[in-house]
Every structure is written in structure tokens, then in C-alpha cells.
Amino acid sequence: MYVLHKDDGSIVGVVTGDKHYGADLTRVGHQWIYLASEDASAVSFDTMTTYVDVERKAAGAPHLECLRSMEPLTLTVDKTEIDAGGEDVAHIAGIPAGATVQVVVDGQMEFQDVVDDGEIELSAADATVYEVIVSSAPKYLSASVQVVAR
């Protein structure tokens, strides 16, 4: 069984194949790790919450040890309610370096950026509900917090 992944380790899929099949997968552009003795029809891990540790793979670790579970992302926010008008600020911390932060208002994305310093400050001109979504694939599961501006 082969686990196919992207450059960052996100899993694309799983296919059956013997130990010689890897060369064919490489030829069509797949990156993979080979897990012998398992059949893709009985995948025993959740392909949506698992990733391939490409650094361990590059270091030559056995492929079975390169399969890792995503970790939950724990965000902390100092206050979930702020005053509208732009003066009051909520601090959201616990953001992994390189994570993508999006601010969504009523289903529409208001802001998106990559954060490297571990936290963001949120102030709001309008009184509404702001959902801050943090994505840091493939190592972490996405997480979000809500801040209400009144």
C-alpha cells in the first residue's frame, strides 16, 4: 500500500501496489511512502487527519514512521467581546509560525494573511461577529475562535 502526498506532506490518497509499483507512481508525478503488508481497501488511519512527515522521510526514516497524526491547534484569546469602533483590541495567540489566518464575517472572507509571530490583534470598526480561522496544514487541524464586536 502506498500513501501519496504533496510537497508539504498532506495526503492525496492511498493506492494498492507491490514494492515495484513506486517507480510507476513517481513517473506520473506522485510522491509516496510505502507501507508494506497493508491493503488500501482497509486503510486503518484517517487520511484526512494524518500527514506524511516529509522531513523524517528526507532524513531516511522508515516509511511507517513517517506517518503522523495531525495535532489539534489550541488558540487562546484574551477576550471574546470587544467594543466596535477600532479602539478595543482582542489578542489571539497560539498561532503556529507560517499559519494562514482568515477573518470571516457572515460567511464572507474579510482578511487573509500568513502569520509568523505567533499572534494577531483584532480590532473592529463594525459591530458584528468575527470568526478567526487558523489553518496550518498539514501538521495541525484547523481551528477557529469567535470575537463579537458590540
Add this chain to the structure above:
Amino acid sequence: MTWRVLRGRREDGSMGFDISKPGYDVRYADKMHMAFSSDLKIPKVVKAGTATINPTNGGFVKSYGLPGGDQTVFPVPYGQTLPFCPVVVAVGKCDHWLVPLNTLGNRNIITGLWGKYITPIYENFVMPGDLTYGTNLNHATPGYGDANSVMVGWAACAFLIEARTDQFIVRFNGSSPMTLKYLVLRYP
């Protein structure tokens, strides 16, 4: 008595071994009416197996969109190059996926689809799973989470197989990982 078995020279001069279906004279029956003919080609299995394909996140909020919002392109090589395109037979199955409607990004997508395709949800309302194409709410549990949210199972997948001489390509949209069982056949 109908002549149904022929071994040796046929009416057209070729050699072979044929058995016709009951009621058909083996000397004049066409191939569609043969129970067996040494001329009929038996397909050979080039490759058979399974693949589990993850959906690609997509939607209006790209990195947090619903899985399946963008199309996944997934090549499966045969391990050999054939002189012509084979026949690929495939069956895909997409399991349920839980959609928390109290998450803003998902809620707007789902309620948008909901209004378009789906009737209102009632308590303990269950629809049969449509595992081929479209959007179905398979199970709804009113009252899950806060008062104005529900948790639903959403199962949908659509895929297309594009057979080539050295690989077939799966183009897949789905709400959760799809398990694909496939068989690649060639005629000699």
C-alpha cells in the same frame, strides 16, 4: 435437429471451434449467437486494485472550504504502456462526512445548497444515501450544539475516469475520501 457444434473448417473457409446457442445453426450463426467461439477475444486484466482519494478543499474560503470544493486529479499508472487505451471499470464510494453547520464558512455553503436542493430538515429525518452524485443530507440531528445549529452527515461524490495507454486519471469531487475499486482490461 440444429447443428450446434463445429470443429474445423467453417463456411467462410477459416478454421476454428464454435458452439452456437440453442436454436441457432453453428454454420451460419453470427458471433452474438455463439455460446463459445475460439475467435472471441478474452479480455486480460492489466491491473486491479483499490485507491482511497482525498477530496481537495475548496470553496469561497480556499483553505477552509468544504472538502470537494475543488477537483482532485489523481493518476493511477498501470505499470506498463499499452498499444491502445484499455477499458477501465471503476466503482467509487464516498462515506458520510460531518458538517458542523454552526461554523460560519460551512453554514453558508451548506445552507445555500440546502435552499437549492434539499427540503427542510425534520427531527429524525433520514434520507437514503446518494453515493453517486449530488448533495444529500443523510442524517440530521436538530439540537446538536447551540440552539440554531445542527450537525449533518453530507455524502456526495462525482468522479470521471480518463483512460490512457499508460495510466488512468481520476477526476474527483467529493465530500469525504472516496474508495475506488478499479479493474483495467485490455483485449489481446
